[in-house]
Amino acid sequence: MIQRVLKQAKETLKDLNKNKWHYLYTGILIQLIFGVAGSFILRRIFGFVLLMTGQDNLNNTNIIQILLNPMGFISLIVYLILLVVLLFLEYQVFCLMILGASNQKKIAWKKLFHPTHLKLNKQNIFNGLYFLVYVILGIPIANLGLSTTLTNELYIPDFITGEWSKSPTSAVLLFVGGLTLIYLAFRFLFVVPLFTLTDLNFPQIYKRSWQMTKGKLIEFFLSFTLIEFVLLLILLPVFLLSIVLALILDNDGSNLFLESLLLTLINGCIFATNLFVKIGIFHLLIQNMQSFSNNLPLQNVQKKRKFASLTLLFMVFASFYLGETYQLATLEYNPKIEIVGHRGYVAKAVENSVEGLRAAKKMKANYVELDLLYTKDHQFVVMHDNDLKRLAGVDKKVSDLPANKVIGLKIKQDGHTSKIVSMKDYLKIAKQLQMHLILELKPTGNEDSSYVIRFVNELKKSGMENQVKIMSLDLPTILAIEKLDPDLDTGYVIPIQFGKLPNEPVDFYAIEDFSYRPQLAEEVHQMNKKLFVWTINSPDKIRYYLQTPIDGLITDELKTTNQTKNELRHDKSYIDRLLDLIQPLQ
Template sequence: MTIQVRKLFKEVWSNLYRHKFTYYSRAVLLQLVMTSLGVGLMKLVFQFILLTSGQENLTKDSLFSMLVNPVSLALIVLFILVMAGLIFFEFSVLTLMVYGSYQEDYFSWKSLLKNAWLSFRKLNWRQFPVFLLYLISMVPVANLGLSSILTENLFIPKFISGELTKTSLGAVAYPLALLFFSYINLRLLFTLPLTVTNDLTIWDNIKRSWKLTRKGKFKLGLVWGSFELIFTFLTLLLLTFLLIIMVLLDPQGSNLLYETIFFTGLKVLIFFFSLLSKLSIVAIMVRIIMEEKELSASILAHEKEEPKKSKVLSLLITLALLLSLVNNSLILFTVDLNPNSLTIGHRGYVSKGVENSLEGLEGAAKEGVDYVEMDILLTKDHKFVVMHDYNLKRLVGLDKQVADMTFDEVVGLPISQDGHKSKLPSFEEFVQKAKELKVKLLVELKPHGSEPDNYVDLFIAEMRRLGVDRDYKVMSLDLKVMEAIEEKAPEMDTGYVIPLQFGDFAKNKVDFFVIEDFSYNDGLVAQAQKEKKEVFVWTINEEDQMVKYLEKPVTGIITDYPNLVKKEKQELKEKNTYFDKLLRQLVTSLK
């Protein structure tokens, strides 16, 4: 791959500038098709999968049941095939739209569908696993800017990345893994565009992309990065200009009509430049593909088609704009601080002490938290200690399992983290300290697999002995343990921790659910409220995410930084005009 930076930049810039409105109109229609018909079709297949497997949702617990059910397994394959077909269609549209613009040619939607089908047919039973692995490899680095509408929101959940980086090995290995996947993605960048433009299979195009990017990677990155910088600068410049106009027209920020119109304009602007960002890399690749003559005979022989002015397209774009105006108006009018939202310190307050330590508990109490989340494990002699990890190596430096040690051997061990030092407390010590500080606990049970048959009875007896069975909330990743506690001690407030979920909550016999940000959607809260159950989200550490959930009807937010939640709550109370709400929504959109 030979790249002349100046020439390539000039050609791509000229192409994007001359065809910007064509790109925008067709991209709007593509977005509508993918997010309505495409996503709707995938949801329909997903519901069939749940129905045939007798499940209410997809979690780590229900996945096995689906995989061993032949009908569900076949539907899972169909689901992936549908997603693959939609992705091929999307990239066929983008690639051929750009190729046609370079050639002053035009590809009708009929031609685009035909080419997408021809590309999709390359996915035989041998090529399909290759394509699936290719998609999976794109997730860790958020697709490096070349994401499908269907996959752009896929990422590694924070509860996984967060835990990985808490160990010394993970803090080094995780960034290195991201660099590795970034490199792989860069080398395989041409895979989908090549599959659209030539007659080779996915596997052959993976090899072809690897060969193409053997040289010229730095120059490719330089051209691509230049466009990203320009679009970022222009976006920020125009956003600033529009915000100044808004302030002049509505200095109090209290006119809903003005703010809705400007909010919609800002979102259109952001969409336009994010589209140009994606198109810039597609345009760069298509230009290189053309120079490398990686074009099939059918594309080269494409008969020129005349673009038709479509009233349907104009109507759809107008309708989308009107719907956006109505939706934005509802957002600004209805979004507000949830005054009942609870703040829960995750393992205490880790900025003031070691996680799950008495000092961390005290630091969280001083910040005025409603609850402190903490973890307990059972020792070899069937007593409870406060510890998250099954192994003591990370905090104690001792490579031993808590399950293999007695209560006396574990309690009092020195623990250290991020410059803080403390001693490993017993559950009773932690409860007594919490009582002194007048802060309630959210107790997470961490079954390690070596517990006795009467594990649940031991826990209930301990909670009753300490006199907190009616005051504290209890939760676990182990649903059976929670449902057993609910049955034997109905006075206790029980919760099920769900790290990853797709679909509705199941009819579990618990009082609340704890879900990760990755799995959250408003429909889950609506369902829980209908069933008179609570919903907590974890672990919310970024300020824009705090604002998001403080304006959601969730019961509470579990966070490592209760001080920031406290600050954001206060700001939401003081800054509550439509303009303030607009700015908060804008920040979230840019993340």
């Protein structure tokens, strides 16, 4: 097996070196066609879907309404069909490019969009669903290089995996589910080359891929890893040399144009590495195929158009250089961002505990976010899960119990212990600590008509109404609070959202990291509202968001956030900004 791995990797790397300029040129074309033009078309169709359904966006609350609208449903089907076609075309271009280079041929672009080569005459909507299933299965191994231009940003939102990992049972299920997806993704590795280069239909393709990968998963994994490792070894000295040259030519990092050139070169090398990793993987797969369709859109290589190729490369380089210059010039640490301890400071205490509140105060958080549930006898307690099993070990629900059966219950988490407290007691301690709070109301559906009034009255009794913000996933609840007392600072929590944010009569939005886009902050500020993002825990993301125009960052990692803030206060040179703008390997 080792000999086969080395032989295949050697042949692949040899081909990458031989056809590197052809692959780079075509890869840039793919990026422009599918990353720019394809994304533009999809955004316009998505906008048409929203227009037809009278919505400003698609989120977790209105998806059913959009699907039940006949025009919305039809428009979404059109959107999905186009998405499938674009994804297929991108994969097809990669496979044809590699196969053509091996046979001294090139892609016949004019024939590429012919229905025969799109296989639209042989496929149906169910086969399109087969293809979407393949794309979804590929999410866990996308970092190996199998993602497309349109799916580079596709991943499972952190708030889903994060919450699941907090319970031992669900964490095991998440782990097993992830391994299963990875296993299936490897068993269906040949779906794309078989579909694009043979005349098989999808059921036959899945069956053939299953047969071709039988007993070879380790071999393929080692081959992929070896190719990626070699390409990274090539990238590393280029990266280090670029940094050294920058330090020599601009040791104080103050030359914007030189640092922009350096950043463009580094990100260009990273783009090329990502591209060659993807091509290398497809090359390995195609090597293992024995037969191909006789009706592929390939043609004999004609005279090379070096001038056109060089012109395209220069234009792309110049465009990226201008873009990198703008980013370097405008990237700045935002000292106005308010840091919010998510459920207190969970590194030092149980979530939503008084100890977590005190720990967050010591870490100098601007706010502490906490969750409020409603008991059977109409009292508010500080707790995230309605089910007491995870933290208290009690197989009962908060909403089914009176307050005296919930308050005082012992809770455990990551070696820490505490007790469930009432909203009243928590606010009293927060007031003593002079700690500002963000109260998240979590209605379970069992609340009575006095729910909102009781909450507002309880808040005002505490004297903390001017030191807290109030938010909820449940928009009607927040709107009712806003109507009852417009002076209260209210916010709407949005876990998943595509399109523009709704202009609701609230004071701020709390959006999950998965749905954040740079233009959202500008949209929110134009509404004269604020934008908080949750839950940001990785060092890279904390560093990224601290240099954005958001108003608040909700995190479990208060220590890391403080350290990053201190670093950014002193990192003012262009070389410091450059290091933050280097694109990750995918």
